[in-house]
Amino acid sequence: MNKRWNILQPDKDEVSSLQSDLKINQVLCKILVQRGIRTFETAKEFFRPQVSQLHNPWLMKDMEKAADRILRAFRDHEKILVFGDYDVDGTTSVAMMYRFLKTQHEKADFYIPHRYREGYGVSKAGIDFAKENGFSLIIALDCGIKSIDLVHYANTLQIDFVICDHHLPDEVIPDAVAVLNPKQRDCAYPYKELCGCGVGYKLITALCEKLGLPETFPHQYLDLVATAIAADIVPITGENRILAFYGLQRVNQAPNPGIRALAFLSGTQLPMHIHNLVFMIAPRVNAAGRMDDARKAVQLFVAPSYEEALTYAELLHNDNSDRKEADASITEEALQIILENTAWSTRKSTVVYRPHWHKGVVGIVASRLIEHHYRPTVVLTENGDFATGSARSIPGFNLYEAIHACREFLVGYGGHFAAAGLTLNKENIELFREKFEEVVAARIPEELLIPEILIDAEISFADITPALFKIIRQMEPFGPGNMTPVFIARNVTDTGFSRIVKEQHLRFVVQQNGVQFTGIGFNMAARFSIIESRRPFDMVFKVDENEWQGKKSLQLRVEDIRPA
Structure with missing residues (x-):
């Protein structure tokens, strides 16, 4: 499939100014300027994110109302039901809020709607469950902003709602006790791109403040927040970047037993990066709701021990195997329909x-x-x-x-x-x-x-050094709004050692002006004729690290090639 190459062109004066401030490779300065980083101070905030940079939770509309209603439930010994969606954002949100509530309040439980019996979001079955079991407060996470009729129904049953959502609201907002959603038009909260778990985390930080708990108390949940940010494909900018940065630290140092168990079953090695959460952890969590019942995903994240978490992780892992089998067979059948x-x-x-x-x-x-x-x-x-x-x-x-x-x-x-x-x-x-x-x-x-490849900068092989890669690594976590840098190198030639591997991939051994690199191009075997012609070609790639027998070396993750 042919692709459009779009090489981004930042303002040259801004690049020069930033380079004089940072004293780093101009190529890196081009990338930073394109991402809105134009001064020493903004670069410092970007490369050294601090928890202290997170916004005050009380800036969010209805935060005071939400905290007061939950604290009243604590005082009056009310039963609280934590309700959330069946995807990664929803299940991590529910697990986080449930775990926090249980540190302060015994009378709490959680509810995840069944994807096929109840559908997306707040369900009548969930509200009826709350009524039948004596719950007087529902905290809805990652859903609820459009549930006008259902919240009204709950009100008639004397059940209050606190909604923590991040989806775009309609003109009419549900008549809940409190609606936390930074996308509300009259919400002054500065950062609008939180995921559902992020909104729930802000509520927990507010509650911790009211309860006189240490500022660091909510940090134990940051691994779940980072998993939700990764899976929900929200921009990894501003506050999401800070939450993901510190969440990944927790993933790698003291992870939730559920994350640890899923990492083990998926064969994921430490240290984990955002892409590990996206491609290894998230599909297994999502598979629970796709193939069966997502309640066990929450049970995974609230399990008190690794051994217990592993039993739930195995269920999710099996669901994911079933999901992959169904996905592959249906895709094959659908492609055949299109071909016919x-x-x-x-x-x-x-x-x-x-x-x-x-x-x-x-x-x-x-x-x-x-x-x-x-x-x-x-x-x-x-x-x-x-x-x-x-x-x-x-x-x-x-x-x-x-x-x-x-x-x-x-x-x-x-x-x-x-x-x-x-x-x-x-x-x-x-x-x-x-x-x-x-x-x-x-x-x-x-x-x-025609698919487009956004290219951050042109680079020469001579500039691809361990020092440059170290700075690229410091730009993590990568994701929407801060994608892994993509480079183009011109007039690259084959050394004669490039080859097709496993029938569909290309193993590159190429050079430019005497500097040689190896690389891998997945599903690019059809482009081998460009390489074996031995004529110069242009290459689009990301810089990666390969480890073999304990030795690390830089390699290229090739995205596309075309004759020079």
Whole structure:
């Protein structure tokens, strides 16, 4: 698949000014300027984040109300139910809040809705459970901001709600005792990009202050916060960067027994980085809700010992194996459907349906299909009398608006710019497929249908040194808003030792002006002809570290190549 190369161009004067301040390689200064770091002070804050830089939790709208209501529940010995979503952000939020409450208050329990029986967010079944079991306060995490009718229903049962959410609110806000969400229009909280677990963490810091607990008391939960930040793909900027930075320290020094158990089962070695949380820990936690019941993910994170956590981790690990098997078989079947429908080759969208596909993995399958056929994609399966499924977009295209434009054929839908869920009558699948194609074709610019690689800077092999890599490492944790730097090197040539490995990957042994590097390009075997021509080519890559027999060396993680 051909890709667009977009080499970012920062302001030259700002780069020169920063370089004179920091006295580091100009290439690094280019990257920093592109990320909004233009002075010595902002660079110091970036490279040396401090817990003291976190914002005052009382700046968040309704924080005083939330803390007062929870403290009243403590005093009056009320039963508190912690309620959260079934994904990583939701389950870590619930585990964190439940563990904190249990240090102060005996009468607390947690509730995770079943993905298929109750659906996303606050559920009537959950509220009924609270009523039947004598709970008078529900703390909802990573959900609730749109649950207007359900919160009203809870009010009629004399059950109060405190909502901690980060999703975009509608015009009408639920009538809860307190709604903590920095995205509310009238919320003065300075940082708007917290995940649900992050909002819950701010509530805990406020409660600790009211209870006279040490400032460091909430730090024990930062590994869970970092896991939620990593999994929920929120920007790793500002406050999220500080929370993730210190959360990773805890992951590597004194992790939650559940994280430790999942790391062991996934074969993840210390030290762990954000990408380990994203690709090794998060899928196993998410698999619980996709394949079965996410309650055991919370049980994993609240387990008091490693041995107990390991029993739950094994359940999640098995769910993830089932998820991978379903994901692979459905992806293969979907790719075959696309291949057989030759008329689809000129389409700007993909909509595939089979009634037997597993509901829990259709979103993952949509993402997989985009790797092969780069266009907005919908994967549908049968759910009772309806077809239901997930949609995924490509960068730059507003998927939610496109699905909204097809609402005449839908029973229900929801989502955001990049991802959505939808339900429709089975007899409307073909009508929806044609309408969705019509809408996408009319709205999507041609260039968006070619994947883009954002390149931070041009670099020469001579500048790729252990000292440069050490500074790149200090830019971690990486993620949205602070991605791993991507470089381009011009006029690279093969040494004659590059080769195809495992039939689909490329092992590079290349040089530029006498400086040699090895590298790996995954799924790039089809580009081998560019290398073996022995003519110069340009290479786009990330700098990585390889360890072999106890020795560490720099290597290149190749993203793309093209003739010079």
